[in-house]
Amino acid sequence: xxxxxxxxSFADDATLMMAIVNRTPDSFxxxxxxxxxxxxxxxxxxxxxxxxxxxxxxxxxxxxxxFIDEDEEKxxxxxxxxxxRAAYPDLVISVDTWRAPVGRAACEAGADIxxxxxxxxxxELVDVAAEYxxxxxxxxxxxxxxxxxxxxxxxxDVVASAIADTTAYARRAIAAGVDPSSVVIDPAHDFGKNTFxxxxxxxxxxxxxxTGFPVLVSLxxxxxxxETLDLPVGERLTGTLAATAISALAGARIYRVHEVVETRQxxxxxxxxxxxxxxxxxxxxxx
Amino acid sequence: MRVAIVPGVPALRPxxxxxxxxxxELRAAVAEATRWLGSGRLVVANGSAKRTEKAPGYFxxxxxxxxGALGAALRAGDLSGLDLSLAGELWADVAGLTELAGVRxxxxxxxxxxxxxxxxxxxxxxxxTP
Numbered sequence: 001x002x003x004x005x006x007x008x009s010f011a012d013d014a015t016l017m018m019a020i021v022n023r024t025p026d027s028f029x030x031x032x033x034x035x036x037x038x039x040x041x042x043x044x045x046x047x048x049x050x051x052x053x054x055x056x057x058x059x060x061x062x063x064x065x066x067f068i069d070e071d072e073e074k075x076x077x078x079x080x081x082x083x084x085r086a087a088y089p090d091l092v093i094s095v096d097t098w099r100a101p102v103g104r105a106a107c108e109a110g111a112d113i114x115x116x117x118x119x120x121x122x123x124e125l126v127d128v129a130a131e132y133x134x135x136x137x138x139x140x141x142x143x144x145x146x147x148x149x150x151x152x153x154x155x156x157d158v159v160a161s162a163i164a165d166t167t168a169y170a171r172r173a174i175a176a177g178v179d180p181s182s183v184v185i186d187p188a189h190d191f192g193k194n195t196f197x198x199x200x201x202x203x204x205x206x207x208x209x210x211t212g213f214p215v216l217v218s219l220x221x222x223x224x225x226x227e228t229l230d231l232p233v234g235e236r237l238t239g240t241l242a243a244t245a246i247s248a249l250a251g252a253r254i255y256r257v258h259e260v261v262e263t264r265q266x267x268x269x270x271x272x273x274x275x276x277x278x279x280x281x282x283x284x285x286x287x
Numbered sequence: 288m289r290v291a292i293v294p295g296v297p298a299l300r301p302x303x304x305x306x307x308x309x310x311x312e313l314r315a316a317v318a319e320a321t322r323w324l325g326s327g328r329l330v331v332a333n334g335s336a337k338r339t340e341k342a343p344g345y346f347x348x349x350x351x352x353x354x355g356a357l358g359a360a361l362r363a364g365d366l367s368g369l370d371l372s373l374a375g376e377l378w379a380d381v382a383g384l385t386e387l388a389g390v391r392x393x394x395x396x397x398x399x400x401x402x403x404x405x406x407x408x409x410x411x412x413x414x415x416t417p
Contacts, residue, residue, distance in 0.1 A: 283309040286298035287336070287343055287404035 003214050003253065004181040005054065005092045005135045006112020013276055015248070015267050018054035018094060018256040019047035020220065023076040027061040029221050029233055029258055037080060044084050048091060050260040056115055057081060057106075058096030062191070064147050070101055078105045085110030094137070098146050100124035107132035115256075117188065117218075118146040120169050130177030137184045137216055138169035142192030150192050158197040159204045162187040167211055184254060186216040190223050198224035202243050205250035217247045218256035220263075241266045249274055289327030290390065290413035291320040292361060294406070295380055296333070309404075316399035316410040323412060330386055334358070334407025336378035342405025344378040353377050354407040358400065361411045364392025379407075390415055 003010045010016060021043050025032040034040035044055055059076030060068045068076075081093055094113035095106040098121045103114045107128060114129050116122075119141035129136040140162040142153055155161045166185035174180050187208055189198040201208075208215050219225065225239035226232060237259060244255060244263055248270035257263045271277040297303055298310050299317060308314060321329065334357055335350035336343045342350075353373050360369045366387055374381045392413035399410035 278304055278306045280305060281307040281309050282303065282305045283298055283404055285343070286303050286309075287296065287406045 001181050001212075001214075003184075004179055005094075006133070006182075008053075008090065008092050008112070009181075010053075014253070015271060016054055016092075016254045017047075017050075017052040017260050017264055017267075018056045018216070018254050019043075019050075019052035019260050020256060020258055021047070021055045021057045022061070023057060023059045023080055024061045026065055027058075028063060037083075040080060041083065041087075044088070044091075047260050048088060051264055052260045054092040054094050054113065054254070055084065056094040056096050056113075056256055057084070057111075058115075059102075060097070060147070062117060062147065064149065070099055073097065073099065073102050074105050077102065078109050081106050081111050082109040094135075098122050098125065100128050103128040103134075104132075107134050113137065113184075117141075117186075117191065119143070119165065119188065119191070120172070121146050126173040126176040126178060129173060129182070133179060133182070135182035135184060136173050136178055137186050138166045138173060138213075139186040139188040139191065140165045141188055144192040150190075150194060153192055153194070153197075155197065158193065158200055159187075159207050162201060163208055163211055166208070167213065170213055183213060184216050185211065185213040186218060189217070189219055193224075195224040195227040198222070199228065202246055205247050205252060209251035214253040215247075215251070216254035216256060217244070217252045219243045219247065220256065220258045237262065245270050288415045289324050290330060290387065290392070290415060291324040291327065292330045292332055292384075292409060292411040292413070293317045293320060294333035294408040294410070295331040296406075296408065312401075313399055313403075313408055313410070320398050320410050320412055328386070330383045331380070332383045333380050333409070334377075334402070336406040338402050338407060339405040344405075347377055349373060350377050350407075353379065354402075357381070358407070358409060361409055362395055362397060364395045364413055364415075366390075 022034050025035040034043045059073045093111045094115045095111045096115045098118035100122045113135040115137040119139045170183045173183050187201040221236040225236045229239045244266050248267045255263050334354035337347035337350045340346045360366045371381050393416045394414035396412040
Protein backbone atom coordinates (compact mmCIF):
# COMPACT_ATOMS: atom_id res chain seq x y z
CA UNK A 1 0.00 0.00 0.00
CA UNK A 2 1.22 3.48 -0.79
CA UNK A 3 2.40 5.29 2.30
CA UNK A 4 0.92 8.77 2.50
CA UNK A 5 2.71 11.15 4.83
CA UNK A 6 0.87 14.43 4.59
CA UNK A 7 1.84 16.11 1.34
CA UNK A 8 4.05 13.27 0.13
CA SER A 9 3.33 9.69 -0.92
CA PHE A 10 5.83 6.85 -1.09
CA ALA A 11 5.84 3.51 -2.87
CA ASP A 12 5.21 0.44 -0.77
CA ASP A 13 8.82 -0.71 -1.08
CA ALA A 14 10.34 2.65 -0.14
CA THR A 15 12.38 2.93 3.05
CA LEU A 16 12.52 6.33 4.69
CA MET A 17 14.96 8.13 6.93
CA MET A 18 13.35 10.21 9.66
CA ALA A 19 16.03 12.48 11.11
CA ILE A 20 15.69 13.57 14.72
CA VAL A 21 15.75 17.33 15.25
CA ASN A 22 15.54 18.30 18.91
CA ARG A 23 14.21 21.64 20.03
CA THR A 24 15.24 20.76 23.55
CA PRO A 25 18.05 21.84 25.87
CA ASP A 26 18.43 18.39 27.39
CA SER A 27 17.86 15.45 25.01
CA PHE A 28 20.03 12.48 25.81
CA UNK A 29 22.06 12.28 22.64
CA UNK A 30 22.82 15.83 21.58
CA UNK A 31 22.44 17.48 25.00
CA UNK A 32 21.01 20.69 23.64
CA UNK A 33 23.19 21.02 20.54
CA UNK A 34 20.19 22.21 18.53
CA UNK A 35 18.41 24.06 21.34
CA UNK A 36 19.16 27.37 19.63
CA UNK A 37 16.69 27.66 16.79
CA UNK A 38 19.36 28.50 14.23
CA UNK A 39 21.30 25.40 15.24
CA UNK A 40 18.18 23.30 14.78
CA UNK A 41 17.64 24.90 11.39
CA UNK A 42 21.23 24.03 10.44
CA UNK A 43 20.57 20.48 11.54
CA UNK A 44 17.55 20.34 9.20
CA UNK A 45 19.69 21.61 6.31
CA UNK A 46 22.31 18.99 7.09
CA UNK A 47 19.95 16.02 7.27
CA UNK A 48 18.12 17.12 4.12
CA UNK A 49 21.47 17.27 2.33
CA UNK A 50 22.19 13.78 3.67
CA UNK A 51 19.01 12.49 2.08
CA UNK A 52 16.53 12.32 4.94
CA UNK A 53 12.97 12.24 3.65
CA UNK A 54 11.49 13.19 7.02
CA UNK A 55 12.48 15.41 9.94
CA UNK A 56 11.06 14.65 13.36
CA UNK A 57 10.89 17.80 15.43
CA UNK A 58 10.45 17.43 19.17
CA UNK A 59 10.18 19.98 21.94
CA UNK A 60 10.26 17.71 24.97
CA UNK A 61 12.83 15.09 25.78
CA UNK A 62 11.49 11.63 26.42
CA UNK A 63 13.15 11.15 29.78
CA UNK A 64 11.80 12.66 33.00
CA UNK A 65 12.83 16.24 33.68
CA UNK A 66 11.56 19.76 34.06
CA PHE A 67 7.83 20.02 33.34
CA ILE A 68 7.16 21.60 29.98
CA ASP A 69 3.63 22.88 29.63
CA GLU A 70 1.66 23.03 26.44
CA ASP A 71 2.44 26.67 25.72
CA GLU A 72 6.15 26.15 26.22
CA GLU A 73 6.07 23.09 23.95
CA LYS A 74 4.28 25.10 21.27
CA UNK A 75 6.82 27.90 21.62
CA UNK A 76 9.59 25.42 20.98
CA UNK A 77 7.99 23.60 18.07
CA UNK A 78 5.31 25.45 16.14
CA UNK A 79 7.21 28.48 14.87
CA UNK A 80 10.08 26.22 13.96
CA UNK A 81 7.82 23.92 11.95
CA UNK A 82 6.57 26.96 10.03
CA UNK A 83 10.12 28.06 9.33
CA UNK A 84 11.16 24.61 8.09
CA ARG A 85 8.00 24.34 6.00
CA ALA A 86 8.69 27.69 4.34
CA ALA A 87 12.26 26.69 3.51
CA TYR A 88 11.52 23.09 2.45
CA PRO A 89 8.09 22.88 0.81
CA ASP A 90 8.44 19.17 -0.06
CA LEU A 91 10.09 17.89 3.10
CA VAL A 92 7.98 15.62 5.26
CA ILE A 93 7.75 17.23 8.69
CA SER A 94 6.92 15.10 11.70
CA VAL A 95 6.27 16.48 15.15
CA ASP A 96 7.10 14.40 18.19
CA THR A 97 4.28 15.18 20.62
CA TRP A 98 1.61 13.39 22.55
CA ARG A 99 -0.55 16.50 23.06
CA ALA A 100 -3.45 17.17 20.71
CA PRO A 101 -3.35 20.99 21.02
CA VAL A 102 0.36 21.00 20.15
CA GLY A 103 -0.31 18.63 17.27
CA ARG A 104 -3.06 20.89 16.00
CA ALA A 105 -0.86 23.99 16.06
CA ALA A 106 1.95 22.05 14.37
CA CYS A 107 -0.36 20.84 11.61
CA GLU A 108 -1.55 24.42 11.11
CA ALA A 109 2.10 25.38 10.69
CA GLY A 110 2.66 22.67 8.08
CA ALA A 111 3.41 19.38 9.84
CA ASP A 112 2.66 16.13 7.96
CA ILE A 113 3.03 13.55 10.72
CA UNK A 114 2.10 13.38 14.38
CA UNK A 115 4.64 11.09 16.00
CA UNK A 116 2.94 10.05 19.20
CA UNK A 117 5.84 8.51 21.06
CA UNK A 118 3.64 7.97 24.12
CA UNK A 119 1.14 5.61 22.61
CA UNK A 120 -2.10 7.57 22.64
CA UNK A 121 -1.81 9.27 26.03
CA UNK A 122 -3.99 12.06 24.63
CA UNK A 123 -6.98 10.39 22.95
CA GLU A 124 -7.75 13.48 20.87
CA LEU A 125 -4.50 13.35 18.93
CA VAL A 126 -6.06 11.02 16.33
CA ASP A 127 -8.83 13.56 15.74
CA VAL A 128 -6.23 16.20 14.96
CA ALA A 129 -4.49 13.87 12.51
CA ALA A 130 -7.83 13.16 10.83
CA GLU A 131 -8.77 16.82 10.65
CA TYR A 132 -5.51 17.82 8.96
CA UNK A 133 -5.11 14.66 6.87
CA UNK A 134 -1.85 14.07 8.70
CA UNK A 135 -0.17 10.72 9.25
CA UNK A 136 0.09 9.26 12.74
CA UNK A 137 2.71 7.06 14.35
CA UNK A 138 1.10 4.63 16.77
CA UNK A 139 3.60 3.52 19.36
CA UNK A 140 3.63 0.90 22.07
CA UNK A 141 4.51 1.99 25.58
CA UNK A 142 2.77 -0.63 27.64
CA UNK A 143 0.46 2.07 28.92
CA UNK A 144 2.99 4.10 30.88
CA UNK A 145 2.58 7.80 31.60
CA UNK A 146 4.53 10.10 29.28
CA UNK A 147 8.07 10.91 30.37
CA UNK A 148 8.38 8.08 32.86
CA UNK A 149 11.06 5.42 32.91
CA UNK A 150 10.10 1.76 32.90
CA UNK A 151 10.20 0.24 36.34
CA UNK A 152 9.80 -3.51 36.71
CA UNK A 153 7.39 -3.76 33.82
CA UNK A 154 6.62 -7.32 32.76
CA UNK A 155 4.85 -8.67 29.70
CA UNK A 156 3.57 -12.17 29.07
CA ASP A 157 4.74 -11.59 25.50
CA VAL A 158 6.12 -8.17 24.69
CA VAL A 159 5.71 -8.63 20.95
CA ALA A 160 2.09 -9.71 21.30
CA SER A 161 1.50 -6.69 23.52
CA ALA A 162 3.16 -4.36 21.01
CA ILE A 163 1.11 -5.77 18.15
CA ALA A 164 -2.15 -5.67 20.10
CA ASP A 165 -1.67 -2.11 21.35
CA THR A 166 -0.27 -0.52 18.18
CA THR A 167 -2.84 -2.10 15.89
CA ALA A 168 -5.64 -1.17 18.29
CA TYR A 169 -4.33 2.38 18.24
CA ALA A 170 -4.11 2.20 14.43
CA ARG A 171 -7.72 1.03 14.17
CA ARG A 172 -8.79 3.79 16.51
CA ALA A 173 -7.01 6.33 14.29
CA ILE A 174 -8.67 4.97 11.17
CA ALA A 175 -12.05 4.99 12.90
CA ALA A 176 -11.43 8.63 13.80
CA GLY A 177 -10.96 9.39 10.11
CA VAL A 178 -7.21 9.13 9.58
CA ASP A 179 -6.40 7.88 6.07
CA PRO A 180 -5.53 4.15 6.41
CA SER A 181 -2.49 4.72 4.21
CA SER A 182 -1.25 7.29 6.75
CA VAL A 183 -1.07 5.02 9.78
CA VAL A 184 2.32 3.73 10.94
CA ILE A 185 3.12 1.50 13.92
CA ASP A 186 6.21 1.62 16.12
CA PRO A 187 7.18 -0.91 18.80
CA ALA A 188 8.95 1.94 20.62
CA HIS A 189 12.17 0.37 21.81
CA ASP A 190 13.02 1.31 25.42
CA PHE A 191 9.61 2.94 26.02
CA GLY A 192 7.97 1.00 28.83
CA LYS A 193 10.51 -1.75 28.22
CA ASN A 194 13.70 -3.13 29.63
CA THR A 195 16.61 -4.07 27.41
CA PHE A 196 15.46 -7.69 27.10
CA UNK A 197 12.08 -6.50 25.84
CA UNK A 198 13.65 -4.22 23.24
CA UNK A 199 15.97 -6.99 22.08
CA UNK A 200 13.06 -9.39 21.69
CA UNK A 201 11.09 -6.79 19.71
CA UNK A 202 14.07 -6.40 17.42
CA UNK A 203 14.49 -10.16 17.03
CA UNK A 204 10.79 -10.65 16.26
CA UNK A 205 10.11 -7.46 14.32
CA UNK A 206 8.88 -9.52 11.35
CA UNK A 207 5.76 -10.27 13.40
CA UNK A 208 4.96 -6.56 13.56
CA UNK A 209 5.64 -6.19 9.84
CA UNK A 210 3.23 -9.06 9.21
CA THR A 211 0.37 -6.94 10.56
CA GLY A 212 0.46 -5.08 7.24
CA PHE A 213 0.93 -1.68 8.84
CA PRO A 214 4.16 0.06 7.89
CA VAL A 215 6.61 -0.23 10.79
CA LEU A 216 8.79 2.56 12.12
CA VAL A 217 11.77 1.75 14.31
CA SER A 218 13.46 4.18 16.62
CA LEU A 219 16.69 2.51 17.70
CA UNK A 220 19.18 5.28 17.49
CA UNK A 221 21.74 5.23 20.30
CA UNK A 222 19.18 4.00 22.78
CA UNK A 223 19.85 2.40 26.16
CA UNK A 224 19.05 -1.13 24.98
CA UNK A 225 22.01 -0.79 22.62
CA UNK A 226 24.13 0.80 25.32
CA GLU A 227 23.32 -1.88 27.88
CA THR A 228 23.81 -4.69 25.39
CA LEU A 229 27.32 -3.52 24.61
CA ASP A 230 28.03 -1.66 27.87
CA LEU A 231 28.72 1.54 25.98
CA PRO A 232 27.80 5.12 26.81
CA VAL A 233 25.87 7.50 24.59
CA GLY A 234 28.29 8.57 21.87
CA GLU A 235 29.69 5.06 21.34
CA ARG A 236 26.53 3.27 20.26
CA LEU A 237 26.49 3.79 16.51
CA THR A 238 27.80 0.35 15.56
CA GLY A 239 25.29 -1.35 17.84
CA THR A 240 22.53 0.87 16.53
CA LEU A 241 23.41 -0.07 12.97
CA ALA A 242 23.42 -3.77 13.82
CA ALA A 243 19.89 -3.44 15.22
CA THR A 244 19.01 -1.39 12.14
CA ALA A 245 20.20 -4.18 9.86
CA ILE A 246 18.07 -6.76 11.67
CA SER A 247 15.06 -4.43 11.47
CA ALA A 248 15.63 -3.78 7.78
CA LEU A 249 15.79 -7.51 7.08
CA ALA A 250 12.47 -7.90 8.90
CA GLY A 251 10.98 -5.20 6.68
CA ALA A 252 10.86 -1.98 8.72
CA ARG A 253 9.95 1.00 6.56
CA ILE A 254 10.84 4.14 8.52
CA TYR A 255 14.01 4.66 10.56
CA ARG A 256 14.04 7.42 13.16
CA VAL A 257 17.72 8.30 13.44
CA HIS A 258 20.45 10.62 14.54
CA GLU A 259 22.85 9.41 11.83
CA VAL A 260 21.19 9.57 8.40
CA VAL A 261 24.03 8.59 6.08
CA GLU A 262 25.15 5.49 7.96
CA THR A 263 21.60 4.27 8.47
CA ARG A 264 20.68 4.78 4.82
CA GLN A 265 23.69 2.72 3.74
CA UNK A 266 22.82 -0.13 6.10
CA UNK A 267 19.15 -0.15 5.14
CA UNK A 268 19.91 -0.07 1.41
CA UNK A 269 22.54 -2.79 1.72
CA UNK A 270 20.24 -5.08 3.71
CA UNK A 271 17.26 -4.52 1.44
CA UNK A 272 19.40 -5.23 -1.61
CA UNK A 273 20.68 -8.45 -0.04
CA UNK A 274 17.06 -9.34 0.70
CA UNK A 275 16.22 -8.82 -2.97
CA UNK A 276 13.87 -5.89 -2.33
CA UNK A 277 16.11 -3.27 -3.88
CA UNK A 278 18.37 -3.21 -6.93
CA UNK A 279 22.07 -2.44 -6.64
CA UNK A 280 22.72 1.22 -7.31
CA UNK A 281 25.03 0.53 -10.25
CA UNK A 282 26.32 -2.97 -11.03
CA UNK A 283 28.78 -3.63 -13.86
CA UNK A 284 31.30 -6.03 -12.29
CA UNK A 285 31.33 -9.15 -14.44
CA UNK A 286 28.53 -7.74 -16.57
CA UNK A 287 30.41 -5.51 -19.02
CA MET B 288 18.15 -7.80 -45.82
CA ARG B 289 18.87 -5.93 -42.59
CA VAL B 290 21.59 -6.93 -40.14
CA ALA B 291 22.22 -5.44 -36.70
CA ILE B 292 25.42 -6.18 -34.82
CA VAL B 293 25.20 -5.61 -31.06
CA PRO B 294 27.41 -6.61 -28.09
CA GLY B 295 26.29 -9.37 -25.73
CA VAL B 296 26.49 -7.27 -22.57
CA PRO B 297 24.87 -9.00 -19.56
CA ALA B 298 24.22 -5.61 -17.91
CA LEU B 299 21.57 -5.07 -20.60
CA ARG B 300 19.50 -7.96 -19.26
CA PRO B 301 16.52 -7.15 -17.02
CA UNK B 302 17.64 -9.50 -14.25
CA UNK B 303 20.86 -7.50 -13.95
CA UNK B 304 19.20 -4.08 -13.90
CA UNK B 305 20.56 -1.50 -11.47
CA UNK B 306 18.84 1.57 -10.08
CA UNK B 307 21.24 3.63 -12.17
CA UNK B 308 21.87 2.10 -15.60
CA UNK B 309 25.63 1.60 -16.13
CA UNK B 310 25.15 1.41 -19.92
CA UNK B 311 22.38 3.90 -20.81
CA GLU B 312 23.76 5.03 -24.20
CA LEU B 313 24.51 1.46 -25.26
CA ARG B 314 21.04 0.34 -24.19
CA ALA B 315 19.43 3.13 -26.19
CA ALA B 316 21.52 2.33 -29.26
CA VAL B 317 20.72 -1.39 -29.05
CA ALA B 318 17.03 -0.65 -28.65
CA GLU B 319 17.00 1.65 -31.64
CA ALA B 320 18.95 -0.72 -33.86
CA THR B 321 16.80 -3.71 -32.98
CA ARG B 322 13.64 -1.69 -33.66
CA TRP B 323 15.04 -0.82 -37.08
CA LEU B 324 16.03 -4.45 -37.59
CA GLY B 325 12.50 -5.81 -37.50
CA SER B 326 12.69 -9.41 -38.69
CA GLY B 327 16.25 -9.02 -39.95
CA ARG B 328 19.30 -10.84 -38.66
CA LEU B 329 20.61 -9.98 -35.19
CA VAL B 330 24.28 -10.74 -34.71
CA VAL B 331 25.81 -10.62 -31.24
CA ALA B 332 29.50 -9.75 -31.11
CA ASN B 333 31.97 -7.41 -29.49
CA GLY B 334 35.64 -6.53 -29.50
CA SER B 335 38.34 -7.21 -26.93
CA ALA B 336 37.74 -7.24 -23.18
CA LYS B 337 41.44 -6.51 -22.58
CA ARG B 338 41.64 -2.87 -23.52
CA THR B 339 42.71 -1.34 -20.20
CA GLU B 340 44.16 -2.32 -16.82
CA LYS B 341 40.66 -2.13 -15.34
CA ALA B 342 39.17 -4.22 -18.17
CA PRO B 343 37.69 -7.63 -17.29
CA GLY B 344 40.65 -9.36 -18.99
CA TYR B 345 43.29 -6.83 -17.87
CA PHE B 346 45.40 -4.94 -20.41
CA UNK B 347 46.73 -6.51 -23.57
CA UNK B 348 48.58 -4.16 -25.88
CA UNK B 349 47.35 -6.06 -28.94
CA UNK B 350 43.70 -5.27 -28.18
CA UNK B 351 43.61 -1.79 -29.74
CA UNK B 352 44.94 -2.98 -33.10
CA UNK B 353 42.62 -5.98 -33.11
CA UNK B 354 39.60 -3.80 -32.38
CA GLY B 355 40.78 -1.21 -34.88
CA ALA B 356 40.78 -3.74 -37.66
CA LEU B 357 37.47 -5.28 -36.63
CA GLY B 358 35.84 -1.85 -36.31
CA ALA B 359 37.08 -0.83 -39.72
CA ALA B 360 35.63 -3.98 -41.28
CA LEU B 361 32.28 -3.40 -39.60
CA ARG B 362 32.24 0.16 -40.94
CA ALA B 363 33.19 -1.07 -44.38
CA GLY B 364 30.34 -3.55 -44.34
CA ASP B 365 32.68 -6.34 -45.30
CA LEU B 366 34.39 -8.79 -42.95
CA SER B 367 36.23 -10.77 -45.59
CA GLY B 368 39.96 -11.08 -45.13
CA LEU B 369 39.73 -10.15 -41.45
CA ASP B 370 42.16 -12.02 -39.19
CA LEU B 371 40.26 -12.97 -36.03
CA SER B 372 42.78 -15.53 -34.82
CA LEU B 373 43.61 -13.50 -31.68
CA ALA B 374 39.96 -13.21 -30.66
CA GLY B 375 40.14 -15.97 -28.03
CA GLU B 376 43.26 -14.61 -26.39
CA LEU B 377 41.87 -11.08 -26.41
CA TRP B 378 38.48 -12.10 -24.99
CA ALA B 379 36.68 -10.83 -28.08
CA ASP B 380 33.27 -12.35 -28.77
CA VAL B 381 33.30 -12.86 -32.53
CA ALA B 382 31.65 -16.27 -32.94
CA GLY B 383 28.47 -14.65 -34.24
CA LEU B 384 30.36 -12.88 -37.01
CA THR B 385 30.95 -16.13 -38.88
CA GLU B 386 27.27 -15.87 -39.86
CA LEU B 387 28.22 -12.85 -41.94
CA ALA B 388 30.77 -14.64 -44.13
CA GLY B 389 29.94 -13.68 -47.67
CA VAL B 390 27.51 -10.94 -46.59
CA ARG B 391 28.21 -7.41 -47.84
CA UNK B 392 26.52 -4.25 -46.65
CA UNK B 393 25.53 -1.58 -49.13
CA UNK B 394 24.80 0.92 -46.36
CA UNK B 395 26.32 1.04 -42.89
CA UNK B 396 25.29 3.06 -39.86
CA UNK B 397 27.33 3.00 -36.66
CA UNK B 398 25.09 3.79 -33.69
CA UNK B 399 27.63 3.12 -30.96
CA UNK B 400 31.39 2.73 -30.84
CA UNK B 401 32.92 2.89 -27.39
CA UNK B 402 34.58 0.87 -24.63
CA UNK B 403 33.32 2.32 -21.34
CA UNK B 404 34.46 -0.64 -19.23
CA UNK B 405 37.50 -1.77 -21.19
CA UNK B 406 35.40 -3.90 -23.55
CA UNK B 407 34.91 -2.69 -27.11
CA UNK B 408 31.25 -2.40 -28.08
CA UNK B 409 29.72 -1.57 -31.41
CA UNK B 410 26.14 -1.18 -32.47
CA UNK B 411 26.12 -1.29 -36.25
CA UNK B 412 23.33 -1.48 -38.80
CA UNK B 413 23.97 -3.11 -42.14
CA UNK B 414 21.60 -2.74 -45.03
CA UNK B 415 22.54 -5.57 -47.37
CA THR B 416 21.62 -6.23 -50.96
CA PRO B 417 20.60 -9.87 -51.30
